[in-house]
Amino acid sequence: DVKVTQSSRYLVKRTGEKVFLECVQDMDHENMFWYRQDPGLGLRLIYFSYDVKMKEKGDIPEGYSVSREKKERFSLILESASTNQTSMYLCASSSGQSNQPQHFGDGTRLSIL
Template identity: 90%
Template sequence: DVKVTQSSRYLVKRTGEKVFLECVQDMDHENMFWYRQDPGLGLRLIYFSYDVKMKEKGDIPEGYSVSREKKERFSLILESASTNQTSMYLCASSLDQSQETQYFGPGTRLLVL
């Protein structure tokens, strides 16, 4: 079974803090993704990576950055957290272009005060 894990289930941070969310997958997947999920808006893509050290902006990259130094790990960084970044953050991975089904982690619910 594919396993995608996220470093925290719940996080509470202060405005202006730098926040790190980590995601690890154990199935040697090429592609990794970060989404945020908000009521009524569905899943929106923040960033994705199709290879180590490669990254592409998604639909809402402003205020975020990512890092992929190893194939299994994809980190999302909130450079200076703001209250409008309070959300559910979901990490996903997919094998490669021959098998594009995404598998999701359990999610991190982030509250920025």
């Protein structure tokens, strides 16, 4: 069965810290995505990647960066965490065909104090 695993369900960090969120998929998917989910705003795309070492900005990339050194792993990095980055973060993956759905992890609820 399809599996997208996010390394932490809950994470608490302090303002100014560098934060790493990790995501691993076992489906050999080409595409991987990072979203943040906030009440009343739905899901907003932060970054995505079509291939190893490739990355594209989504709708809200400011304050974030990403890394994809291996096909199965996609990391989201908060360079200097701020309180307005407190949110639910969701990782997803999909195959290279555009008509295929995205598969989601269970999310990481990140609190920045």
